[in-house]
Amino acid sequence: MILAAGEGSRLEQVRNGTPKPALKLLGLSLAERTITNCNAAGIHRFLVVLGHQADQVRAHYQEIASRRDCDIKFVIAEDWKLGNGASALAAADKLDDAPFLLTMSDHLIAPSLIEKILRAHPEQGEICLAVDRDMAGVFDVEDVTKVVTLDGHIVSIGKSLEEWDAADTGVFFCSDALFSGLKRAHEQEKHSLTDGVRDLAEAGKVNAVDVTGEDWIDVDTPEAFGEARRRLLASLTKGNEDGYVSLRLNRPLSTRLSAHLATTRITPNQITVISFLICLTGAGLLSVGMFATGVIGGLLVQAASVIDGCDGEIARLKHLSSPRGAWLDTVLDRYADMAVALAITLAFAAVHPGPLPWIIGFLAAFGFILASYVTKEFGIRTGKPYPNDVLNRLKRRDLRIFIICLGAVVARPFEALMIAGALTHICVIGIFIKGWKRSASPGR
Amino acid sequence: MILAAGEGSRLEQVRNGTPKPALKLLGLSLAERTITNCNAAGIHRFLVVLGHQADQVRAHYQEIASRRDCDIKFVIAEDWKLGNGASALAAADKLDDAPFLLTMSDHLIAPSLIEKILRAHPEQGEICLAVDRDMAGVFDVEDVTKVVTLDGHIVSIGKSLEEWDAADTGVFFCSDALFSGLKRAHEQEKHSLTDGVRDLAEAGKVNAVDVTGEDWIDVDTPEAFGEARRRLLASLTKGNEDGYVSLRLNRPLSTRLSAHLATTRITPNQITVISFLICLTGAGLLSVGMFATGVIGGLLVQAASVIDGCDGEIARLKHLSSPRGAWLDTVLDRYADMAVALAITLAFAAVHPGPLPWIIGFLAAFGFILASYVTKEFGIRTGKPYPNDVLNRLKRRDLRIFIICLGAVVARPFEALMIAGALTHICVIGIFIKGWKRSASPGR
Numbered sequence: 001m002i003l004a005a006g007e008g009s010r011l012e013q014v015r016n017g018t019p020k021p022a023l024k025l026l027g028l029s030l031a032e033r034t035i036t037n038c039n040a041a042g043i044h045r046f047l048v049v050l051g052h053q054a055d056q057v058r059a060h061y062q063e064i065a066s067r068r069d070c071d072i073k074f075v076i077a078e079d080w081k082l083g084n085g086a087s088a089l090a091a092a093d094k095l096d097d098a099p100f101l102l103t104m105s106d107h108l109i110a111p112s113l114i115e116k117i118l119r120a121h122p123e124q125g126e127i128c129l130a131v132d133r134d135m136a137g138v139f140d141v142e143d144v145t146k147v148v149t150l151d152g153h154i155v156s157i158g159k160s161l162e163e164w165d166a167a168d169t170g171v172f173f174c175s176d177a178l179f180s181g182l183k184r185a186h187e188q189e190k191h192s193l194t195d196g197v198r199d200l201a202e203a204g205k206v207n208a209v210d211v212t213g214e215d216w217i218d219v220d221t222p223e224a225f226g227e228a229r230r231r232l233l234a235s236l237t238k239g240n241e242d243g244y245v246s247l248r249l250n251r252p253l254s255t256r257l258s259a260h261l262a263t264t265r266i267t268p269n270q271i272t273v274i275s276f277l278i279c280l281t282g283a284g285l286l287s288v289g290m291f292a293t294g295v296i297g298g299l300l301v302q303a304a305s306v307i308d309g310c311d312g313e314i315a316r317l318k319h320l321s322s323p324r325g326a327w328l329d330t331v332l333d334r335y336a337d338m339a340v341a342l343a344i345t346l347a348f349a350a351v352h353p354g355p356l357p358w359i360i361g362f363l364a365a366f367g368f369i370l371a372s373y374v375t376k377e378f379g380i381r382t383g384k385p386y387p388n389d390v391l392n393r394l395k396r397r398d399l400r401i402f403i404i405c406l407g408a409v410v411a412r413p414f415e416a417l418m419i420a421g422a423l424t425h426i427c428v429i430g431i432f433i434k435g436w437k438r439s440a441s442p443g444r
Numbered sequence: 445m446i447l448a449a450g451e452g453s454r455l456e457q458v459r460n461g462t463p464k465p466a467l468k469l470l471g472l473s474l475a476e477r478t479i480t481n482c483n484a485a486g487i488h489r490f491l492v493v494l495g496h497q498a499d500q501v502r503a504h505y506q507e508i509a510s511r512r513d514c515d516i517k518f519v520i521a522e523d524w525k526l527g528n529g530a531s532a533l534a535a536a537d538k539l540d541d542a543p544f545l546l547t548m549s550d551h552l553i554a555p556s557l558i559e560k561i562l563r564a565h566p567e568q569g570e571i572c573l574a575v576d577r578d579m580a581g582v583f584d585v586e587d588v589t590k591v592v593t594l595d596g597h598i599v600s601i602g603k604s605l606e607e608w609d610a611a612d613t614g615v616f617f618c619s620d621a622l623f624s625g626l627k628r629a630h631e632q633e634k635h636s637l638t639d640g641v642r643d644l645a646e647a648g649k650v651n652a653v654d655v656t657g658e659d660w661i662d663v664d665t666p667e668a669f670g671e672a673r674r675r676l677l678a679s680l681t682k683g684n685e686d687g688y689v690s691l692r693l694n695r696p697l698s699t700r701l702s703a704h705l706a707t708t709r710i711t712p713n714q715i716t717v718i719s720f721l722i723c724l725t726g727a728g729l730l731s732v733g734m735f736a737t738g739v740i741g742g743l744l745v746q747a748a749s750v751i752d753g754c755d756g757e758i759a760r761l762k763h764l765s766s767p768r769g770a771w772l773d774t775v776l777d778r779y780a781d782m783a784v785a786l787a788i789t790l791a792f793a794a795v796h797p798g799p800l801p802w803i804i805g806f807l808a809a810f811g812f813i814l815a816s817y818v819t820k821e822f823g824i825r826t827g828k829p830y831p832n833d834v835l836n837r838l839k840r841r842d843l844r845i846f847i848i849c850l851g852a853v854v855a856r857p858f859e860a861l862m863i864a865g866a867l868t869h870i871c872v873i874g875i876f877i878k879g880w881k882r883s884a885s886p887g888r
Contacts (some may be wrong), residue, residue, distance in 0.1 A: 323825040323883035330821055331876050338810045345806075346799055355790055358802040362789075365806065366782045369813045376820045377774055381767040432775050439767035 001095065001174075002034060003193075004061070004105035005051025005080035005087035010221050019053040021105040022060040023225075026232050026317050027262035030219060031057075031105050032064045035072075036319040041114035043101060044070045047094055049087050051080025083191030085182050092179040102172040106219045108228050109171055113214035117173045120209045127181075127200060128173040129154060130211040131166035138167045139217055139227050145170075145194055147201075147208065154206040157198050166208065168194075169216045177205055233259055236313045241388040243396035246309065250398055254309035261314055268315040268325050271307065276332040279304035283339040289347035291411050298408025301340055305401040308333070333397060334369055340404060341365035341417060348414035357414065364421025371395040371424045378435045386431065395427035445539065446478060447637075448505070448549035449495025449524035449531035454665050463497040465549040466504040467669075470676050470761050471706035474663055475501075475549050476508045479516075480763040485558035487545060488514045491538055493531050495524025527635030529626050536623040546616040550663045552672050553615055557658035561617045564653045571625075571644060572617040573598060575610035577656040582611045583671050588662070589614075589638055591645075591652065598650040601642050610652065612638075613660045621649055677703055680757045685832040687840035690753065694842055698753030705758055712759040712769050715751065720776040723748035727783040733791035735855050742852025745784055749845040752777070777841060778813055784848060785809035785861060792858035801858065808865025815839040815868045822879045830875065839871035 008020030015023045021031035028036070035046065048061050058074055065072040077090035088102070099122050103109060113130060120128040131147055131154070138144050146164035148156040157168065172178070182196035190196075200206050219228050236255050237247075261271065278300055285297030311329055315321040345361025375386040386392055393399070400420035407416020452464030459467045465475035472480070479490065492505050502518050509516040521534035532546070543566050547553060557574060564572040575591055575598070582588050590608035592600040601612065616622070626640035634640075644650050663672050680699050681691075705715065722744055729741030755773055759765040789805025819830040830836055837843070844864035851860020 324880060327821065327825045327876075327879050327883050330825075331818065331879075334814060334817065338806075342803065342806055346803070349799055349802070353797075355793055358793070358806075359786065359790070362782075362786055362802075362806060362809065365810065366813065369810065369817060370778055373778065373813060373817050373820070374775065376817070376824060377771065379824065380820060381771045381774075432771075435771050435775075436768060439771050 001047045001049065001088070001091055001100050001102045002031075002105050003049050003084055003087055003102070004031065004057050005049050005054075005077045005090075006084060006106075007052045008106065008220065011219075011225065014222050014225050019057045019060065021057050024263065025108075025219070025225065025228055026259060027264075027314070028318050029060065029064075030108070031060055032068070032319075033108055034103065034105055035061075035064050035068055035070060037109050037111050038101070038103075038114060039068060039070060040111035040319075041118065043114070046070060046072045047091055047100075048072055048074050048105070049077050049080075049091050050074055051077045051087055079191075083193075083195075085185060085193045085196045086191040088193055088196070089179060089182045089186060092182075095176075097176070099173055099175055102174050102178070104170050104218070107170045108215075108217050108219060109169070110215040113169070113171065113211045113216055116211050116214065117171055117209045120173055120207065122173055122175045122177075122207065124175055125177045126175060126205045126207060127178050127197070128207045128209050129197065130169040130171040130173075130216075131208045132169055132214075132216065133166045133210060133212040135164070135167065140221065140224055141167075143221070144168065144218070149208040152208055153204050154197075154201045154208050155204075157194055157201055157206075159194075166210075169211060170218060171211075171216070172197075173209070181205070229259075232317060236316060241392070243393045243398040245402040246396070246398035249402070250306045250309050253306045254313060257307065258310045258313035258317060261310055262317045266314070268311040268318075268320055269328055271311040271314060272325065272329045272332060275304045275307040275311070276336055278307065279336040280339055283336075283343035286340065286408060286413055287343035287346045289350055294347070294408045294411065294413055297343070298405040298413065301401055301408075302405035304336070305398060330372070334372065337368040337397065337400075338365055340401070341368060341421075344404070344413045344417045360418055360421070361414075363425070364417050367421045367424035367428060368397075368400060370428050374428050374431045374435070378431065378438075381435065382438050386435075391427045391430040391434070395424050395431070400424060445491045445493065445532070445535055445544050445546045446475075446549050447493050447528055447531055447546070448475065448501050449493050449498075449521045449534075450528060450550075451496045452550065452664065455663075455669065458666050458669050463501045463504065465501050468707070469552075469663070469669065469672055470703060471708075471758075472762050473504065473508075474552070475504055476512070476763075477552055478547065478549055479505075479508050479512055479514060481553050481555050482545070482547075482558060483512060483514060484555035484763075485562065487558070490514060490516045491535055491544075492516055492518050492549070493521050493524075493535050494518055495521045495531055523635075527637075527639075529629060529637045529640045530635040532637055532640070533623060533626045533630060536626075539620075541620070543617055543619050546618050546622070548614050548662070551614045552659075552661050552663060553613070554659040557613070557615065557655045557660055560655050560658065561615055561653045564617055564651065566617055566619045566621075566651065568619055569621045570619060570649045570651060571622050571641070572651045572653050573641065574613040574615040574617075574655040574660075575652045576613055576658075576660065577610045577654060579608070579611065583661055584665065584668055585611075587665070588612065593652040596652055597648050598641075598645045598652050599648075601638055601645055601650075603638075610654075610656075613655060614662060615655075615660070616641075617653070625649070673703075676761060680760060685836070687837045687842040689846040690840070690842035693846070694750045694753050697750045698757060701751065702754045702757035702761060705754055706761045710758070712755040712762075712764055713772055715755040715758060716769065716773045716776060719748045719751040719755070720780055722751065723780040724783055727780075727787035730784065730852060730857055731787035731790045733794055738791070738852045738855065738857055741787070742849040742857065745845055745852075746849035748780070749842060774816070778816065781812040781841065781844075782809055784845070785812060785865075788848070788857045788861045804862055804865070805858075807869070808861050811865045811868035811872060812841075812844060814872050818872050818875045818879070822875065822882075825879065826882050830879075835871045835874040835878070839868050839875070844868060 004021045022029045075094045077087035079086040117130045122128045145168035146161040147154045181200035184199045185195035217228050282297045282300030285293040349357040378386040403420045404416045407413045448465045466473045519538050521531035523530040561574045566572045589612035590605040591598045625644035628643045629639035661672050726741045726744030729737040793801040822830040847864045848860045851857045
């Protein structure tokens with residue numbers, strides 16, 4: 001159940017007339033981010049409570065449903081202006097008996113947080129609330145709803161508690177009891193969700209589920225919007241198996257670029273192809289053999305390497321990651337490597353006759369592909385991916401392209417190719433030895 | 445429990461004084477084959493019943509235990525000359541209460557057959573016997589022990605039954621009841637295992653477990669020994685993802701070679717390295733650019749391709765397969781491919797100046813490695829191995845090496861390289877498209 005009835009007045013200056021759930025953050029609306037986060041946690045059926053700009057919000061969610069693997073139903077809260085408790089009450093008869101997740105259309109919640117609370121089991125008559133005990137780390141501590149917990153239960157809740165020990169993340173795992181609490185609060189003319197929860201908490205019916213360390217943010221002010229954007233971009237550099245150049249140079253540039261590209265309609269696969277074409281253009285210029293074209297070619301090849309990071313970033317930002325995209329990217333990268341090695345060798349061999357330049361270029365190109373091949377093969381033979389160790393970082397594409405770019409800039413592209421090739425072969429041999437040691441035969 | 449007490453007199457001419465369990469069949473003794481088949485089915489603890497040449501047989505099994513992942517205990521059957529029932533009785537007090545598998549040191553049993561009978565559960569007081577209902581397919585039907593079954597029970601058993609409906613495979617899954625049956629038969633001066641089983645069968649205590657279709661053979665005559673050898677060699681060509689040339693040319697040659705190599709002490713990894721060195725020698729000769737050296741080089745490269753099949757065959761024949769061997773083989777194959785492409789290009793470029801030969805050689809070599817790369821990548825991206833379809837067979841190493849060998853023989857190695865390269869690139873593109881279709885993105 002997603003509450004999407006409120007007005008979001010504090011975001012007026014950002015949303016500019018757009019209904020708050022349809023407000024786009026790095027290319028994806030808040031509503032779609034909530035849905036995809038839930039999808040990732042295994043939730044595919046939704047009930048959305050509408051209120052302010054109901055028709056527009058409904059249309060937006062219907063568009064999401066057609067794009068994402070989910071089923072979205074709607075209920076209109078006539079009383080939405082009274083408060084979000086009144087909005088939630090409108091859903092009282094619309095849910096089946098199973099426990100349900102309750103969250104807000106403007107909360108960005110890590111899928112892992114959702115998975116954590118789904119592991120809790122609200123007993124008959126109880127609800128569970130995900131709480132964050134990292135009080136110093138909570139964004140906009142003034143505005144957050146605070147709770148006091150005792151023995152795993154919430155004993156008091158409100159925005160203005162003087163003493164508190166955890167923050168309300170706005171993610172609930174509820175039984176029907178929620179609606180009883182809301183109704184009792186309603187009869188006392190109290191219409192916020194917090195009022196209903198407080199009613200239940202006073203009866204000891206609200207369990208606190210600790211989700212400290214998981215990422216969540218309530219996007220209800222321009223500042224929170226900026227913070228959410230910052231966190232999304234920062235998440236792109238996390239967990240990547242980046243090489244040295246990628247980490248220091250490519251990734252910082254590509255995430256900046258991705259932040260812009262995410263707001264356009266360009267797809268990750270289009271970026272992959274564009275990056276490939278830029279690299280081919282660079283290779284073409286490198287094959288000419290003149291200093292100026294070589295510099296431009298080298299810079300283009302490096303630029304393509306930066307842009308090549310954007311496809312994956314956009315895919316992650318917009319929840320569009322697919323095996324197909326990774327497949328396209330990895331195959332085109334091999335062709336791009338080959339083109340660059342061939343182009344540089346061609347230019348050098350034109351002024352240095354004899355087979356030697358060609359043999360060297362041959363070996364370098366072979367090393368580049370073998371470098372990708374051995375780690376895949378390692379994974380297949382040993383059953384686990386090759387680790388991101390020094391050998392892996394040194395043989396990655398980001399570094400060899402950077403070396404070649406530097407070489408082109410100092411008018412020594414062929415020497416740079418030799419260095420990159422030699423480095424790659426050394427790494428391949430190292431990885432081979434590592435694979436040999438790891439896969440000791442059990443028989444002898 | 446393995447019965448290894450008998451003399452094996454009918455194999456005298458084959459074994460030449462060697463105890464029967466130590467008799468080598470394609471490089472591995474019958475005893476070791478029994479142990480490794482049981483290992484493959486998950487059995488790692490054994491009790492071996494000794495009799496004839498007890499010390500030698502024990503020493504042989506101890507050697508196996510030190511080499512294989514298993515624990516072997518022994519018991520001596522003083523009465524082994526009376527019959528194999530008397531031998532089995534010697535183990536009566538040596539086993540714990542759990543059901544145990546009973547087989548003979550001279551029966552070669554497919555691990556899948558063992559797994560099938562292990563899924564049966566002999567009740568207290570009962571035993572299970574694996575039977576084969578394919579009466580026409582049984583080897584040496586005169587000598588086999590026959591049974592009559594009724595409602596899943598064995599009602600009569602013997603070698604000379606006139607009417608029968610299944611063959612006794614000699615694999616039992618037993619409770620202690622076996623020993624009761626053997627003792628009662630013993631008291632009546634009947635000392636074969638069949639006598640003990642007949643005693644139990646008459647009381648309805650022997651369950652028939654149907655293992656029809658699984659491979660087994662009782663190696664007790666020179667003819668059966670030859671048949672077992674033939675089956676082992678035939679198994680090498682089964683289940684392989686062979687290409688066209690491999691299936692028709694390389695595999696028939698390599699299995700014949702492997703049959704000889706298996707009897708030597710050469711290891712699969714040594715064969716891999718020797719094959720690699722032969723291929724490098726062939727490449728060296730191809731680089732000279734003369735017709736005669738080219739022909740010899742081409743033939744050597746093809747010979748290396750044949751020998752390259754032997755490492756895996758020996759590993760399977762001797763139960764020595766290891767991820768390490770596969771790892772070595774696959775990496776060296778890539779270097780060998782590269783060396784051949786480089787050598788042929790070098791020879792051709794020496795008499796055809798200009799960059800074109802080099803560009804073509806470059807692209808061909810790139811195709812060869814990419815061909816291995818894309819199917820691995822396909823497996824990683826789609827979660828299942830690339831199928832052995834036409835594209836896969838056409839891009840395999842066996843075919844491109846064969847094309848190059850043919851080219852060398854007709855003094856056109858470079859043209860052959862071009863053809864092999866073009867074919868490989870076409871297949872790679874086909875595989876890429878297939879991977880693209882398979883990995884449709886869920887999001888859009």
